Each structure stands twice: as C-alpha cells, then as structure tokens.
Amino acid sequence: MESVLRLAVCVGGSALVALAVVRTADLLARYADARHPETPLWGLLRRCRTPLYVVLLAALLRWTYPASNWAPLEDHDRTVGHVLLLCLIGGGGWLTVRAASAGAETLYARYAGRSRDAARLRRVRTQVTLIMRVVSVAxxxxxxxxxxxTLPSMRTVGTSLLASAGIIGIVAGVAAQSTLSNLFAGFQIAFGDMVRIGDTVVVNGEWGLVEEVTLTFLTVRTWDERRVTLPVSYFTSRPFENWSRGGAEMTGSVFVHCDHSTPVALMRSHVEKFLTTCPTWDGRGWDLAVTDTSPTGITIRAIVTAKDADDLWTTRCAVREELVGWLVREHPGALPRVVTAPAADPPDDRAEEHARTPSMTREPHAR
Incomplete structure (x- = not known):
C-alpha cells in the first residue's frame, strides 16, 4: 500500500510541477507580449505550452518513478523507462518545431512591418513557409x-542498412525520381523567385491566386473559389503566366461592335468622363480607337489600366456595361445591325438586258 501511495505521489507531484512550470512560463510570455506588442514572438511562444508540458512530465516521471518501489512497475522497469524516453524524444521534437515556427513567423512579421514592397513580401513569405516545412521534416x-x-533490435537493422546504403540509394533514386524532381523544384521556386504565395498566375487556361506552396505541390485558388493543385515541377518545366511578377499593374482591352455611324469622338469623351468616376481604374492610362471595320460595322477597342488583375476585370466589365448602356440611351442607331431585308429589284433597262442574256448564250436547237 505504501508503494502505491509513493507512485501516486510521484505521478501527481510530477504532473503538478510540470503544470506549474508551464503555467508560469505562459504567464511570463503573456506579460512580455503585453509589454512588447510590436513583436509577436511572446504571443507565438505561448503555443509551445502543450509540447513543453509533455517534455517536462516525461522527464520528471522518468526521474521519479523508480522511487515508488512498486513491484509491478519494477518488473517492467525497462519497458516503462523506454516508453517515457520515447515520449521525451517525441515531445522534444514537437517543442522544437513549435519554437522554430514562432521564431520564423516573428522574423517575417518584423520584415513585413519594415517593407512596403508587396512582391518582396510574397517572396519572403513563400521562402519562410518552405523553410519551415523543411525544418519540420528534418x-x-x-x-x-x-x-x-533506442530499440536494440533496430541497431542491427540500422547496421545492415548502412552496409547496403549504396544499393538502397540507387534503388530509391530511381523509384523516387519524380518525388525528388518535385523536391528540388520546390527549392527552385522558393529561392528562384519564379512564383510566390499571393501571385496571380494563369495555368491550363485558368487564372487565380497562388494560395499554398509546398515542397511537392502548389495550390491555385481560381476566381470561382476552386482549388487547382499542380506539382511544383509543372512550373519549372512548362511556360505559365505570372501577372504579379515585376509589378501587379495590368492593362486590359474592351471590344465593342458598332455601326459605321457611331460617333467615335463622343464615345471617347464619354469613356474619359466615366473612368474618372470608376473606383477600380488606377489613372495610369486609357485609350479608345477603331481597330477594325467590316461591311456590316466597326470594332472599337477601349484600353484601361488597373493596379491588379481583380481590379482590371472589374474595370473592363464596368466600361463594357457603360458603353453598351450609353449607346442604347444616346445613340441607338449606332448599335450593330443585322440586314434581313430582301435585295432591291434592278431598274427596267437592266431587267430587260438581264432577261435577254440567257437567250444569247443558249445553244441553237438541232434541226
């Protein structure tokens, strides 16, 4: 009975001590976060509470449980010690990843607070994300x-694996060729500044924002909220459009088909007046000109600019809608026409000539 009480004291005391240490560390981190709101480090470190508790509890139990002298526990002393050691190793890895993530996010937050270049921020964010994934895997x-x-049986297996490392490396390299290519492509994307999180890209005829970049795949969120997942090797082996590289500003066109009688000068003045009230137009430039003509009408192209792809799409739609509405209200005769009337009859003299023509070309009848 005394040994059971000792075991309860060891387990309960270890849990209470670990909880007290974690609680104290959490209070200190909260106090530091309130004193230094300019850095998110202390607030992020509070996410390490659970792994810290696991590490402290495993270490304290491994140190105190032999003092209980409980017979069933002494019979399985090696197994219990090994389980606690595995918990200590797993908790230590978990704590390391959480602490490294807090440090990386803090550095990114400080850099984002100093920099105003959106493209550079997206590049750094992509690099930090991939680096954290590598650290987590490592x-x-x-x-x-x-x-x-720590497993005795695995030491022998490890020795045999090391002895045949050359053959295993060759086989693994051939079997995981695509995986390795994606892995190296991920590093090339992260540090080659090819594509970044938040960039607007066009792949397979679909345009959207790069939402996630990993070491093996990349996710693009399209304008209709779909997610297109592609291997990162796609972006290193095939051409694609990156509308955010070198600046997010874009220029777009709006085509309107009209009649030949369209007052182009008035339409140009109306577009200029409308763009001054359009909130998505960035004011960099615009133009309107007749770009094509046909026997049935003309093609008018309006050019507008915007600060990014989303605003450009909105501006183009607004200009197109305004031009069509303006033509309907002010100049309905300038709308395109479809000729469905029958052809007019020729004059009388031409009709007689047309009637005589077949008899002149008709072959004589055989007599």
Whole structure:
C-alpha cells in the first residue's frame, strides 16, 4: 500500500510541477507580449505550452518513478523507462518545431512591418513557409531516428542498412525520381523567385491566386473559389503566366461592335468622363480607337489600366456595361445591325438586258 501511495505521489507531484512550470512560463510570455506588442514572438511562444508540458512530465516521471518501489512497475522497469524516453524524444521534437515556427513567423512579421514592397513580401513569405516545412521534416526524421536507436533490435537493422546504403540509394533514386524532381523544384521556386504565395498566375487556361506552396505541390485558388493543385515541377518545366511578377499593374482591352455611324469622338469623351468616376481604374492610362471595320460595322477597342488583375476585370466589365448602356440611351442607331431585308429589284433597262442574256448564250436547237 505504501508503494502505491509513493507512485501516486510521484505521478501527481510530477504532473503538478510540470503544470506549474508551464503555467508560469505562459504567464511570463503573456506579460512580455503585453509589454512588447510590436513583436509577436511572446504571443507565438505561448503555443509551445502543450509540447513543453509533455517534455517536462516525461522527464520528471522518468526521474521519479523508480522511487515508488512498486513491484509491478519494477518488473517492467525497462519497458516503462523506454516508453517515457520515447515520449521525451517525441515531445522534444514537437517543442522544437513549435519554437522554430514562432521564431520564423516573428522574423517575417518584423520584415513585413519594415517593407512596403508587396512582391518582396510574397517572396519572403513563400521562402519562410518552405523553410519551415523543411525544418519540420528534418526534425521529424531526426526524432524518428533517435527513437529507433533506442530499440536494440533496430541497431542491427540500422547496421545492415548502412552496409547496403549504396544499393538502397540507387534503388530509391530511381523509384523516387519524380518525388525528388518535385523536391528540388520546390527549392527552385522558393529561392528562384519564379512564383510566390499571393501571385496571380494563369495555368491550363485558368487564372487565380497562388494560395499554398509546398515542397511537392502548389495550390491555385481560381476566381470561382476552386482549388487547382499542380506539382511544383509543372512550373519549372512548362511556360505559365505570372501577372504579379515585376509589378501587379495590368492593362486590359474592351471590344465593342458598332455601326459605321457611331460617333467615335463622343464615345471617347464619354469613356474619359466615366473612368474618372470608376473606383477600380488606377489613372495610369486609357485609350479608345477603331481597330477594325467590316461591311456590316466597326470594332472599337477601349484600353484601361488597373493596379491588379481583380481590379482590371472589374474595370473592363464596368466600361463594357457603360458603353453598351450609353449607346442604347444616346445613340441607338449606332448599335450593330443585322440586314434581313430582301435585295432591291434592278431598274427596267437592266431587267430587260438581264432577261435577254440567257437567250444569247443558249445553244441553237438541232434541226
């Protein structure tokens, strides 16, 4: 009975001590966050509470449980110790990833507060995201390797694997060729400034915003809220349009088909007046000109500018709607026409000549 009480004291005391330490650290982080609101580090470090508690509890239990002298626990001393060691390794890896993520996000927040270049911010954000993924994978691999080393049976397996590392490397390289190509393509995208999170791209005839970039795939959110997932090797092996590279400003065209009697000068003046009231026009430039003509009408092209692809689409739609409405209200005769009337009859003299023509070309009858 005394050993059971000792075990309860060890477990309960370890849990209380770990909880007290975590609670104290959380209060200190909250106090520092309130004193220094300019940096999000202390607020982000509060997310490390759970892994810190796991690490402290596993370490305290591994140190205190032998003092309980409980017979069933002593019979499985090696198993219990090994389980606590695995918990300590896993919690340590979890804590490392959380702390590294807090540090990376803090550095990005400070950089974003100083920089006003949106393109550079998207580039840094993409790089930080991919670096954190690499760190998470590396920490996970190291934690798994450390856990396997603690198993006696895995040491022999590890030795045999190291002995045949050359053959395994060749086989793995051939089998994972596409995966490795995507991995290196991910690094090329992150540090080659080809495409960044938040860029407006056109792939496979679909345009949208780059929403997520990983080491193996990239997600594009289209204008109708669909998600197009593509391997990152697609962007290193095929051409694509990046409307945000070199600046997000764009120029677009609006085509209107009209009759030959359209007052182009009045239409040009109306477009200029309308653009001054259009909130999505950035004021960089505009133009209106007749770009084509045909026997049935003319084609008028209006050019407008906007600060990004979304505003350009809105501006084009607004200009197109305004031009059509203006023609309907002010100049309905300038709307395109479809000729459906029958052809007029020829004059009388031409009709007689037309009637005599077949008899002159008719072959004589055989007698």
């Amino acid at each position: 920490v996970g691999v190291l934690a798994t390797a450390a856990a396997l080393v």
